[in-house]
Amino acid sequence: MVNLYYMWSMVLFIFSFTFLFMGLYFLNTGVSLMLEWFLYMSNSMPMVYIVYMDWISMFFSFVVFFISSMVVLYSSVYMGDYNYSSIRFLFLVLLFVFSMLLMILSPNLLSIMLGWDGLGLVSYCLVIYYSSLSSYLAGMITCLINRLGDIGLLISLGWVFSYGSWNFLFYLNFLEKEIFYLIIISSFTKSAQIPFSSWLPAAMAAPTPVSSLVHSSTLVTAGVYLLIRFFNYIVFVNSFFLFVSLMTMIMSSFCANYEFDLKKIIALSTLSQLGLMMSCLFMGLVDLSFFHLLSHAMFKSLLFLCSGIIIHLMSGSQDIRMMGSICFSMPLTCCCFNISNMALCGFPFLSGFYSKDLIIESSAFDGMNFMMFMLFYFSLGLTASYSIRLFYYSILSKFNFISLMNLFEDISYMKLSIMLLSFFSVSFGCMFMWLVNLDMFFLVMPFYLSISTILIVGLGLYVGYTLNDFKNFMFFTYYMLNGSMWFMYSYSYKFFYLNYFFGKNLHMGMFWGEYFGGMGISYHLMKLSNFFQFYSISTLKVFFVMSIFWVLMLM
Template identity: 70%
Template sequence: MLVQSLYHVWSFFLFLMSVLFLCLCLKFMLLDYSLMVEWILYSFNSVSVSYLIYLDWISMGFCFVVFFISSMVVLYSGVYMGDYNYSSIRFLLLVLMFVTSMLLMIVSPSLVSIMLGWDGLGLVSYCLVIYYSSLSSYLAGLITCLINRLGDIGLLVSISWLFSYGSWNFMFYLNHYGDLIFYLIIISSFTKSAQIPFSSWLPAAMAAPTPVSALVHSSTLVTAGVYLLIRFYSYLIFMNYFFMFVGSMTMVMSSFCANYEFDLKKIIALSTLSQLGLMMSCLFMGLVDLSLFHLLSHAMFKSLLFLCSGVIIHFMGGGQDIRMMGAICFSLPLTCSCFNVANMSLCGFPFLSGFYSSDLIVEVGVFNSLNMFYMVIFYLGLGLTALYSIRLIYYTLLVNYNYSGLVNSGLGGSIYYMKHSLVLLSIFSMLFGCVFMWLSNLDLGFLLLPSYIKILTLFIVLLGVYIGYEMNFILYLMPKTFYFLNGSMWFMYSYSYSVFEVGYMYGFNLIKGMNWGEYYGGSGLSYYLLKLSNLIQFMLLSSLSGFCLMLIIWLIFLS
């Protein structure tokens, strides 16, 4: 019981912290107030090392969301990760280290302390991804860690670059930085937020336990890049059509791929990637407040979606293939109700959290004279979101039983504490959008649109729902290459072999069919070292005269 009580204590503490940050956020928002706290760690003559904390309603609001979701995930993990073992205590400590790193990143106006939090996020997320000690987990952890390292390199270069401006507290100098620093920060954030071409690590990281996916890969780690860009925001740099194009392509690519995926957690991961693309596109249109709004509301319903999927996977005895599910609503009615709330909110169903943010982003984009290409892309993203959500609901809830041999029959009593997390997150998934909109006065904007444009978002969502349902009965409508393209995230998983085939397969098929990249690389070098070693060994063992001759040659060479 000690392990379970630890989980409950920490869950309660995190919940109290979330309430505290919510109250502070409301107060700071009401008074339009911000606070900077400086703690001098070391001072000697003119050298001063200090730690700064910057508190305003944006950082407080994000801290509230992080702590609230963490408390729900910790409560849920007490059952999910098992009791009475040291491994689950290690899991709890890793989650708490992750939350600490996130807090360090959120409240820092200094790039050095942001780097500490940023690096902490990368390292702890690696430990969490490889928590299940299997080969697939190790490979997923490796790709996650290596791609995130690229972003760390960009931040390290930015830190050294800021030497020339006299301070690492970037908020004081945002109007004075050169363009290249902003571009470096943007590309570094793209690695953490898994934008094209760094997208492949997010679905791979689903090898982690489901509570980790709910906390790390929906609301904190992947949104750290978006949050950093909100902090670094400058209208002169961020009104950028190229980066907006990258964000919108990420949104469409991940939505397409989610429609051809059968792993439950990977579908939800790809939908997270789609929403991250929407946030980035929104940011590069100049809509900072709406990007933050969508970031916070998305965190609520996406973590709920992951936690519901965790209960379903638990029920399925560890199975994640949606083709093996069906009619789960009869066995898990409450979980499926919460799952539907999260899915509908993701689609942008009217009067749920996702509706207020995604609908407003599209309408403001159209109102700000968004060109035809981006308008089509945004509406396509909306429709595809509804399409893969309905496909997910169809396979898990609507089709007949497919899981007779896989059911975890002993689930009944253990799900009790999980239910608390699901119900609380469901309430926030329904109410958070409208409450935040009223509090931050986002509904005071005057948008004058024709009625057919106003109704178009709802029409596209309903069209996506209908096509998503119909597509479940259409088999192999497209050629095989189309499914291969979408099944490999537009060749992000498997483009390396295509490049290898084009660039490496001509000429130089020298030794045992080695290509020139191998021949001049490690394989060729090891081959020749082996041959040289064999030759020397042969000469040394052949005769005394040969040995003496070699000895003389070596002595001449050494002298």
């Protein structure tokens, strides 16, 4: 019997390179292709399904299909070859890739909505795959926050229809500003920017191959991709949105420095890179944002797959304090892990360096204020800091798990997938840069500015290493703040700030939803009804005093 995992992995792999060659052809000739499928006509309004192929959609499809082929191959070992559960998993992943393709290839808001909703639904099914209570809660957060984004997309869908067609590509210069704002906020929910960030680390309850595919290269970048498609220079170059995405970068980098769950650290680093892509968009650098989206997808999926192997061999333990010196027992995995980690830092001549360095240098010409500029560099240093911290805990420190544990890399097809992704993590950046001619513009900068990127990364590496010596360096409140994503896990963080910093009541702060939610309201309603009952059976004096009071109020 044919093994479905190997078959679908091969199919996706062939498709991915087909997309790559088509993308190169479209890029070289400067053409784009539109395929129209006529469904029916209603009151002179034709319902057509359109597929739009240009170099942007083709390259993105290549990356998505290539990573998903590697993930499917990897899952054949990770999820078990052949049982009902793992076959269900395979088809869920394929459904996900298909809905992603629907979203990538459509210039039509209606068909984008199909793909967008498909992504939300299938990702919910994948997050709750393990059927534990924590998975259900994580799936609920993921699903509900993504619903918020659908609202904005639905409103803009109805609004764009008043222009005569859903094909927004033709109307980008005519649409109202408010439509763009709706689309931006919808994309913020999908790409987990502040204040919708809490779902991304929660979605790590999914199996690791899902995290690799969904939360590094496809679902979270769908928002960025939509904004690249909708790009309008006049609306998008916006200092407020730029500040929000910069704060997302800094918040996630800070939290990653105080997190001990391996998958959550990588999820938070994905969040900080998404903030970088978004801030790049709001400075008007569309091509560079797209470039970083693709190169980031390559090394981040590799990082997730390597962490999956480590978790797999550590009997499901995700705590980085338990790891250490694993390079002796799994050298290949550690090698690939470090390649992707260095690419994430923006280490020279790896994939992440080309996109990151170009973004930082181009941002110097954007004319943003000094504060923004410093925040940008600061978040860059923090990225290097949590990467070296991860490196220190997993490789340099001593092994802290069960002493009789015998680890060895018996991971047949997993090896193949991580080695192929490692190759692309090293070479994709420079290849894409040469192919698309992104470095054709000439940047003249003073020496200190051009070398500052390397210096900041170096400083970040040093800070990350020294952070391991400081156990209780700051106040407890500071660790609480950074350990819980700036209190975004609560229903809203405003109440938390008020309670925690002014009331100093930790219990009230942690469970304010009980006080101000349904239970609290019912309690206050009961108090109110008791008061009215007491008031209605009281003496005439009270009524008299109250009537005087009301007359005074009215005067």
